[in-house]
Amino acid sequence: MADALAIQDLVSGYGARDVLRKISLVVPANGFVTVVGPNGHGKTTLLRTLSGLVKARSGRVVAAGEDVTGMAPSSVARHFAHVPQGDMLFMQMSVEENLVMGAWLEADRALVAERLEEIYRLLPKLAERRRQTASSLSGGERRMTGIGRGLMTGAKTLLIDEPSLGLAPIVIEQVYAVLAQLKALGRSILLVEENPARVEDLADEIHLLDNGALVWSGPPKELLARDELLKTYLGG
Amino acid sequence: MTRADRTQLLIGVAALAALIAVPFLTDSRYIVGQVLLGLFYAAIASQWNLLFGFAGVFSLAQMALFGFGGYVAAMLCFYLGMSIWAAMPLAAFAAAGFGLLLGLACLRLTGAYVALLTLAVAQAMYLLIVTDTECFMMIGTQCRQFTGGAVGFARFADLGTRELFGRDWLVANYALVVALFALVMAASWLIIRSPLGLAFQALRDNPGCAMARGVNRFQMQLYVFGFSAFLTGLAGAVYAAHFNAIGPGVLSLSTLLFVIAMVVVGGIGRLWGPLLGAVVLMGADEVLREFGEFRALGLGLIIAVSMVAMPNGLIGVLERLGALRARPKGEREAANG
Amino acid sequence: MDLIGSVVVAGLTTGALYALATLGLSLVWGALGMLNMAHGAMLTLGGYSAFVIVTRLGLPMPLGVLASCVTGAAAGAVIYLSVARPLLARAPETFETTIMIATFGVAVALENAILLVFGGQPFGQPVQIAGTLGAGGFTLPNQNLLIMVTAVLLMLAIAAFLKQTKGGRAIRAVAQNREAAELLGVPSGRVYLLALALSGGLAGICGLLVSSITQLSPTLGADPMLKAFIMCVVAGLGSIPGGIVASFGLALIESFVQYQFGARWGFPVLLGIVILVLIVRPSGLFGRNQVRRL
Numbered sequence: 100m101a102d103a104l105a106i107q108d109l110v111s112g113y114g115a116r117d118v119l120r121k122i123s124l125v126v127p128a129n130g131f132v133t134v135v136g137p138n139g140h141g142k143t144t145l146l147r148t149l150s151g152l153v154k155a156r157s158g159r160v161v162a163a164g165e166d167v168t169g170m171a172p173s174s175v176a177r178h179f180a181h182v183p184q185g186d187m188l189f190m191q192m193s194v195e196e197n198l199v200m201g202a203w204l205e206a207d208r209a210l211v212a213e214r215l216e217e218i219y220r221l222l223p224k225l226a227e228r229r230r231q232t233a234s235s236l237s238g239g240e241r242r243m244t245g246i247g248r249g250l251m252t253g254a255k256t257l258l259i260d261e262p263s264l265g266l267a268p269i270v271i272e273q274v275y276a277v278l279a280q281l282k283a284l285g286r287s288i289l290l291v292e293e294n295p296a297r298v299e300d301l302a303d304e305i306h307l308l309d310n311g312a313l314v315w316s317g318p319p320k321e322l323l324a325r326d327e328l329l330k331t332y333l334g335g
Numbered sequence: 336m337t338r339a340d341r342t343q344l345l346i347g348v349a350a351l352a353a354l355i356a357v358p359f360l361t362d363s364r365y366i367v368g369q370v371l372l373g374l375f376y377a378a379i380a381s382q383w384n385l386l387f388g389f390a391g392v393f394s395l396a397q398m399a400l401f402g403f404g405g406y407v408a409a410m411l412c413f414y415l416g417m418s419i420w421a422a423m424p425l426a427a428f429a430a431a432g433f434g435l436l437l438g439l440a441c442l443r444l445t446g447a448y449v450a451l452l453t454l455a456v457a458q459a460m461y462l463l464i465v466t467d468t469e470c471f472m473m474i475g476t477q478c479r480q481f482t483g484g485a486v487g488f489a490r491f492a493d494l495g496t497r498e499l500f501g502r503d504w505l506v507a508n509y510a511l512v513v514a515l516f517a518l519v520m521a522a523s524w525l526i527i528r529s530p531l532g533l534a535f536q537a538l539r540d541n542p543g544c545a546m547a548r549g550v551n552r553f554q555m556q557l558y559v560f561g562f563s564a565f566l567t568g569l570a571g572a573v574y575a576a577h578f579n580a581i582g583p584g585v586l587s588l589s590t591l592l593f594v595i596a597m598v599v600v601g602g603i604g605r606l607w608g609p610l611l612g613a614v615v616l617m618g619a620d621e622v623l624r625e626f627g628e629f630r631a632l633g634l635g636l637i638i639a640v641s642m643v644a645m646p647n648g649l650i651g652v653l654e655r656l657g658a659l660r661a662r663p664k665g666e667r668e669a670a671n672g
Numbered sequence: 673m674d675l676i677g678s679v680v681v682a683g684l685t686t687g688a689l690y691a692l693a694t695l696g697l698s699l700v701w702g703a704l705g706m707l708n709m710a711h712g713a714m715l716t717l718g719g720y721s722a723f724v725i726v727t728r729l730g731l732p733m734p735l736g737v738l739a740s741c742v743t744g745a746a747a748g749a750v751i752y753l754s755v756a757r758p759l760l761a762r763a764p765e766t767f768e769t770t771i772m773i774a775t776f777g778v779a780v781a782l783e784n785a786i787l788l789v790f791g792g793q794p795f796g797q798p799v800q801i802a803g804t805l806g807a808g809g810f811t812l813p814n815q816n817l818l819i820m821v822t823a824v825l826l827m828l829a830i831a832a833f834l835k836q837t838k839g840g841r842a843i844r845a846v847a848q849n850r851e852a853a854e855l856l857g858v859p860s861g862r863v864y865l866l867a868l869a870l871s872g873g874l875a876g877i878c879g880l881l882v883s884s885i886t887q888l889s890p891t892l893g894a895d896p897m898l899k900a901f902i903m904c905v906v907a908g909l910g911s912i913p914g915g916i917v918a919s920f921g922l923a924l925i926e927s928f929v930q931y932q933f934g935a936r937w938g939f940p941v942l943l944g945i946v947i948l949v950l951i952v953r954p955s956g957l958f959g960r961n962q963v964r965r966l
Contacts (some may be wrong), residue, residue: 150855152855153852171859172855173854173857173859173860174857175860176854176856176857178856183851183852184853188845188849188851188852189845189853190847190848191843191844196841199841200853200856200858201854202906203841203842203845203856203857204856204857248877252857338752387769393772433836440947440950440951446768446769447701447768448905448909448950448954448955451901451902451905451946452709452905452947454901455901455902455905455943456943456947456948457938457941458898459943459944462936462939462940463936463940516719589780593777595776628784628787631781631783631784631787632785632788634777634780634781635777635778635779635780635782635784636781637777638773638774638776638777638780640777641776642770642773643755643758643759643774646762646763646770
């Protein structure tokens, strides 16, 4: 079985500046890979480049065996469910409309209804809120809606951008519990995060991102055991 | 003085020399008259360029300000019997006041809202003048509206050039308009180069950063509205004085379009763009005149096509050509340094 | 009493027309952030299309209505492909102003092209119905009733389209968050094309209706467009329900002002209202206070 995602020497950036400098990593099928790094070192840019929102300058992105480098975001969409930073919900739409938008590429209405039921089973809170407009939701509910919308795409690989951002600790726990469930359901996940401790039990592999390059890779336990790495790259 | 400054100055001196040469090269009153008209347009266009191209404020009230200056000058002379020479600066100050009010109304608006508000003000002014039928005073058996109505004002000003220069009065008026144009361009240049101008450009290019660095957007926007309104109003007053007439025609949308077209074709945000645009469009107008009815159609197409095809206008195209030729030299310099 | 009645009828009729023009403008502003200065020219085009089909070619009226709609939609599509798309691709950050200038040019070109083909003399719009409804001194011309009913039906149809169909949801999604929509597979370019074509089709019908109570002339669309701008600004650009409320409200005010103080004061009073609204509430009465990310 092909890897869910394979990145080779990926370079991208804005204006005159390269933000990502030759990044290579692999997310195996049903793997959970996390890229950890401080703010402003290219985590979000990495996911945006994978989705085609930022043009790759060189390198290759292969999704489930298909080369998707340089494709428009709307064409990459069937490979990746990208849950963007800050949710980017459709604020004037109801929760259900947001979720249904997630399945935009799916023509089969019965399948869309089925997925919707699945999401409501996985995230029962959203079923309660289905008629509410997104702008009236709490931060945690918004995050869940964002994840649910990503799942509605049906894409097997999830790209998740800092799901803990701006949430209370107890809500962060709930979000990660959902991610653990998704892994158990067979999805492949590439997650970017600031704090490696959050994925200690979840991630198969962690990559440390510093100034646009991967500087260390290994299992989370090993990273957390190495104080000097944490101090140097993540400020302790 | 930087190299760019020297280039701008050189162009200015060359343009001025060419303008001074015109009456010596031709006896045709028609040609002198057309160049004179073109200078008015170039002056208005340069002020719109200052507002939009440098400060990023998309106002559609440019002709309203021009007309305001012209009307104030005309009314001061007509109703109060003031000398036109005194009325002109007063009209410019009045236009600046009007511009400041407009700027105040637009303070909290951005982009499309500024365009719509200024368009609304300009249209309201135009319609109120054109539909004015109430008699303000009787002149002979003729009814005269306070705003001049659809006809406007005529024969209110005497610049004194006919008396002084006799048959050469047109050349004397021409000299006056060249002086106006030189003043307008010099003032624009000074504003653009001043700290104020740099603040304008900073606001246009990156409002967030500029404001974080302490540039006061509201104050800047008021300044630029006031400055450009003063110069535009002055041009309007001189226009009224030269033609000894002013009417609502200058306020019409098609005149505004002509001015915008000049800036777009010449180059938005380029000091000499409006002048180049005025030359090109006055020329195109002469050619299109042969095809009479195609004139407006052609103008519309010129605007749309140049907006899409040359974002920085003809000046931008020239700059690119220049850059292509200059590149080998630039690379040499880089290699040495 | 019947005088007040006819003022109300006039107000509601123009309100319906303004609402249609506003709806088309708002749709495009919402989706692309584009103020289409050629919207009025698309109205004119629609009015003349029906005239050509019915008067010049002698074809039945329904075909005339269809022609208005199709020509308008085609004009919208052409404007997107030839003007909006290249400008958007080149410099999205200056699009808001460049597109206004470019469509301004398109508007003048279109208007004068129509002038060249049909001449400046006004024509009557053949697509209309005669007769009046009346009861006790109160009369309602059938054409006015037709305009109100058509406008309401069209607005309901658009609302249903935006709410219930895939294409409609895509327009709303792109309007609310373009990047998020793209991440879900929505091709934003095609959605823009759809929005402009839809707005053009609406403009075509609106132009047909406007010309049925006035006359066909090359400047037919200019006045409704200017009014629609005003409605949009008062309501807040992109707010469709707000635009419709503003259209009917301001049209009634305009009609009363014209009746009380004379026709010449109608427009200036509207402009006065706009200026006041903008100074007090810079993003309109119903507009969301947009937090701009600088």
